[in-house]
Amino acid sequence: MTLFNRIMKDEAGATAIEYGLMAALISVAAITAMGSLGNSLSNTFNFVSGQMTNAQSGKL
DSSP states (O other): OHHHHHHHHOOHHHHHHHHHHHHHHHHHHHHHHHHHHHHHHHHHHHHHHHHHHHHHHTOO
């Protein structure tokens, strides 16, 4: 029973698990932010491309 109690009180592995969970949450947040930023940049470039096309054809 003492081995079981020692294993239950050992918190060395808990720190590694906590760091792993934090890294996973940061990764999810970064992926979400980058996806949103990518959509915003795509919209901006499409707008600029349209404006340049209109300028070339004299539609301004």
